[in-house]
Amino acid sequence: MISNTSETIASPARRNRVTLRKTVLACAVLAALLVLAIVLMSLLGSEPLPLRASLCALASFGTSACGLSQDQFDILFQIRLPRILLAAAVGGSLATAGAGYQALLRNPLAEPYLLGISNGAAVGTMIALVFFGAMEWTRPILAFSGALVATFAVYRLARGRAGATPERLILAGVIVTTFLSSVIVFVTVMMDATRIRSFTFWLLGDLSGASKALLPVTIVVAIAGTLALTLNARSLNLLMLGERDAFDLGVEVGRVRIVVFLVASLLVGSSVAASGSVGYVGLVVPHLARLSLGSDNRISIPAAALGGALFVIIADTVARTIIAPRELPVGAITALIGAPLFIYLLRRV
Amino acid sequence: MRAHRDYRLAALGVAVVVCALLAGCTSRGTPNHGATREITDDAGRRVSLPARVDRVVSLAPNLTEIMFAVGAGNRLVGRTSYCDYPPEAKAVAEVGDTLHPSLERIIALKPQVVLVSTASQLEVFTNQLQSQNIAVYVTDPHDLEGVFRSIEQIGEIVGNKDQANSLVQKLRERTNTVAQAVQQKTPVRVFYQVSAEPLFTAGHDSFVTDLMRRAGGASVTADVPGAWPRYSNESALAARPEAIILPTGGSMGTANAQVAEALRQSPAVLHGRVYKINDDLLARPGPRAVDGLEEMARALHPDAFPK
Numbered sequence: 001m002i003s004n005t006s007e008t009i010a011s012p013a014r015r016n017r018v019t020l021r022k023t024v025l026a027c028a029v030l031a032a033l034l035v036l037a038i039v040l041m042s043l044l045g046s047e048p049l050p051l052r053a054s055l056c057a058l059a060s061f062g063t064s065a066c067g068l069s070q071d072q073f074d075i076l077f078q079i080r081l082p083r084i085l086l087a088a089a090v091g092g093s094l095a096t097a098g099a100g101y102q103a104l105l106r107n108p109l110a111e112p113y114l115l116g117i118s119n120g121a122a123v124g125t126m127i128a129l130v131f132f133g134a135m136e137w138t139r140p141i142l143a144f145s146g147a148l149v150a151t152f153a154v155y156r157l158a159r160g161r162a163g164a165t166p167e168r169l170i171l172a173g174v175i176v177t178t179f180l181s182s183v184i185v186f187v188t189v190m191m192d193a194t195r196i197r198s199f200t201f202w203l204l205g206d207l208s209g210a211s212k213a214l215l216p217v218t219i220v221v222a223i224a225g226t227l228a229l230t231l232n233a234r235s236l237n238l239l240m241l242g243e244r245d246a247f248d249l250g251v252e253v254g255r256v257r258i259v260v261f262l263v264a265s266l267l268v269g270s271s272v273a274a275s276g277s278v279g280y281v282g283l284v285v286p287h288l289a290r291l292s293l294g295s296d297n298r299i300s301i302p303a304a305a306l307g308g309a310l311f312v313i314i315a316d317t318v319a320r321t322i323i324a325p326r327e328l329p330v331g332a333i334t335a336l337i338g339a340p341l342f343i344y345l346l347r348r349v
Numbered sequence: 350m351r352a353h354r355d356y357r358l359a360a361l362g363v364a365v366v367v368c369a370l371l372a373g374c375t376s377r378g379t380p381n382h383g384a385t386r387e388i389t390d391d392a393g394r395r396v397s398l399p400a401r402v403d404r405v406v407s408l409a410p411n412l413t414e415i416m417f418a419v420g421a422g423n424r425l426v427g428r429t430s431y432c433d434y435p436p437e438a439k440a441v442a443e444v445g446d447t448l449h450p451s452l453e454r455i456i457a458l459k460p461q462v463v464l465v466s467t468a469s470q471l472e473v474f475t476n477q478l479q480s481q482n483i484a485v486y487v488t489d490p491h492d493l494e495g496v497f498r499s500i501e502q503i504g505e506i507v508g509n510k511d512q513a514n515s516l517v518q519k520l521r522e523r524t525n526t527v528a529q530a531v532q533q534k535t536p537v538r539v540f541y542q543v544s545a546e547p548l549f550t551a552g553h554d555s556f557v558t559d560l561m562r563r564a565g566g567a568s569v570t571a572d573v574p575g576a577w578p579r580y581s582n583e584s585a586l587a588a589r590p591e592a593i594i595l596p597t598g599g600s601m602g603t604a605n606a607q608v609a610e611a612l613r614q615s616p617a618v619l620h621g622r623v624y625k626i627n628d629d630l631l632a633r634p635g636p637r638a639v640d641g642l643e644e645m646a647r648a649l650h651p652d653a654f655p656k
Contacts, residue, residue, distance in 0.1 A: 045581070045583050046581040046583055046584045047581075047583045047584055047586075047587040070614075071586060071587055071589065074586060074614060075583040075586055075587060078586075078611075079582045079583045079586060079611055080583060083582075198544045198546065198547055198549070201547050201579060202547065206547050208546070208547045208548065208581075208582055209546045209547060320581060324581055324584070325570075325573060325580060325581040325584035326573060326574070326575070326578045326579055326580065326581070327547075327579045327580070327581055328579075
């Protein structure tokens with residue numbers, strides 16, 4: 001009771017300091033876990049690698065082979081590590097985008113996959129693959145455009161006279177998702193029959209194509225996007241009160257909305273271009289972040305980014321080891337973990 | 350009185366209908382109309398067929414090729430959009446693709462038998478066709494012997510048994526020639542790349558795995574479960590294949606012409622032992638599979654086949 005009172009009468013500056021300290025602490029713990037996961041998961045795979053030598057090579061950042069054979073070294077640094085880093089970037093991007101949409105749309109069910117935004121990015125990527133197959137750089141750009149178009153479509157459809165009610169938003173998401181799914185089916189039918197299997201695999205989310213060219217782009221976008229949304233977290237906090245109230249409190253609603261739409265679409269676009277549609281990350285991870293750390297976006301957005309990275313790294317390790325040397329699409333694992341966890345969360349809240 | 354007459358009229362009507370039905374049944378049951386025979390397909394189903402088969406629909410390119418090769422191409426009334434060989438096949442009506450054939454178009458073509466290549470989506474499909482008195486014959490070869498059996502069985506279905514047997518005999522002779530040529534050779538460790546991104550290969554249940562063995566190769570993925578498994582990049586790298594086969598250039602077009610990134614440092618690439626072979630010869634378990642076998646054997650053991 002006393003602590004409660006002291007918090008309500010504490011100066012805004014002091015409260016900000018407390019928030020900052022809490023953010024830094026939470027992020028430090030999560031970042032440490034992330035590094036640990038990257039190291040541990042890179043020791044697991046369909047091919048066994050010597051433990052000591054692998055740890056030694058990882059500790060040297062690949063400058064020393066530590067007695068690993070050339071093949072073992074390549075498996076560790078050319079295949080596993082890039083894939084794990086891609087998993088981290090994709091997980092971070094999707095979780096951050098989810099947190100952003102949830103804050104902006106004031107709806108805890110907003111998620112890139114469920115709103116059809118991932119599908120928009122997938123259509124963009126497919127167009128890039130079909131028409132500009134050789135030019136890899138067109139994929140994230142068209143995926144971003146597709147995600148942006150889908151985002152605006154959902155937003156416009158969801159806004160009725162009474163504003164964007166949760167029901168309208170979910171309905172709009174269903175409509176956009178199913179419409180774009182049929183566009184995807186249409187493109188696959190028009191496409192080369194022999195490539196359909198690869199595409200269905202990719203559509204479910206597949207991290208094996210950790211392309212050298214796209215990996216740095218995906219990582220940079222993930223970090224920059226998370227920073228951009230975190231910097232707007234205060235406005236997002238106020239927006240959660242309602243656009244009208246936020247406006248009265250001095251938030252430039254229009255500007256923040258455009259920033260979130262652009263940044264979230266960029267995050268979804270770059271991750272879908274690299275790995276297809278990995279579902280439920282943007283839903284489950286921000287929820288867990290808010291449940292454990294509170295709904296202040298200044299904490300929950302960066303925490304969701306790190307948590308998303310952790311979640312997808314672990315899910316992908318399961319996908320690539322459970323039936324080794326065969327593989328599952330990572331999207332199947334995230335949905336398998338994500339859907340029941342989400343139901344559990346819904347019942348608890 | 351009135352009611353009584355109505356009752357008699359109704360009884361008369363029923364009797365007429367029953368007689369008509371019985372007559373219909375007996376006339377349909379006469380031997381000259383519906384003599385049937387039974388044959389067991391690759392799914393272990395007993396398929397009952399009319400004595401003479403004049404109208405066949407094929408739902409896979411390899412089955413279309415077999416129909417023409419056993420001299421029954423003129424009895425093919427329907428084919429998939431993938432069936433492009435021999436060129437005459439293109440004159441046959443299309444019924445959709447292998448995975449999504451149009452059921453009503455098939456029924457409209459009035460086939461007696463529909464040939465399908467795997468047991469996928471069989472149940473719904475078969476039930477609907479069987480209710481129309483159309484037999485469904487399933488082929489599912491896992492090795493070259495299975496391909497030969499498909500040819501012989503389809504020959505038997507269409508009543509061209511001799512032609513089918515002599516075709517199989519010729520194919521066997523060519524297969525034996527290859528076997529003798531590579532007999533003394535050390536098997537080459539080979540990787541079969543179905544697609545690079547994501548990496549798919551031929552597994553234990555694929556007939557291509559048997560083709561590779563017969564061509565004097567040893568598939569590094571011969572023990573992986575399934576026919577076309579999704580394969581781990583790092584396992585492919587660790588396998589260090591001495592040769593890589595890229596099925597490409599046929600229906601694939603220019604797709605699959607590049608070795609997967611994980612295999613770029615493999616002995617196969619370093620020694621220039623990457624072989625592109627027309628995917629239609631390797632992906633279709635039909636008569637041309639032996640062409641594929643010969644090409645593969647020549648690629649893996651060039652010194653065993655003097656010009």
